[in-house]
Amino acid sequence: MIINQGTGFWASPSTLVANATREAGNHCANQRKQLEILSTQERPFGLRPGAYPEGEIRFTCK
Incomplete structure (x- = not known):
């Protein structure tokens, strides 16, 4: 799993x-x-402090 968070x-x-x-x-x-x-999952900007947008991918290598 990789999660990237915007700044x-x-x-x-x-x-x-x-x-x-x-x-x-x-x-x-x-x-x-x-x-x-x-x-995959996209999470937009949230209302709580520090809740920046995120993009998540769950994967495997075959």
Whole structure:
């Protein structure tokens, strides 16, 4: 699992997911395996302090 968190309310959760997917792909490629995405989740800016946008990807390498 990789979770990327933005540094402010302007960060796009979809961009954070895309960055996490790229990172996961690189991780699998280093193992000479293929990326298989199990799930993704986007969390927008929240109202509580420190609740910046997040992008999450759950994956496996096969």
